[in-house]
Amino acid sequence: xxxxxxxxxxxxxxxxxxxxxxxxxxxxxxxxxxxxxxxxxxxxxxxxxxxxxxxxxxxxxxxxxxxxxxxxxxxxxxxxxxxxxxxxxxxxxxxxx
Numbered sequence: 001x002x003x004x005x006x007x008x009x010x011x012x013x014x015x016x017x018x019x020x021x022x023x024x025x026x027x028x029x030x031x032x033x034x035x036x037x038x039x040x041x042x043x044x045x046x047x048x049x050x051x052x053x054x055x056x057x058x059x060x061x062x063x064x065x066x067x068x069x070x071x072x073x074x075x076x077x078x079x080x081x082x083x084x085x086x087x088x089x090x091x092x093x094x095x096x097x
Contacts, residue, residue: 003087005038005080010046012088013037014068016061020052031055034064036072038084047072 001012015035021028033052049071073081
């Protein structure tokens, strides 16, 4: 999905159901997660983050996208975070929410 950050066109790319292994109760346990990435048109990656779901949780794409985006944007200045979230909500059809 396309977003504008400081007047530059960037793309939010999500990959769902990424296989992962997490440690749960002291044992390696397979689970899945969501990968979020900010890219330029040529494929240059500006940042990426991975959100893993708990092995007992039901998988939810919407929650995975939001958590992965939180991780992806946490080191950016507030104004840039706002631009990305507004672009995300506009693309999802939830402007002003």
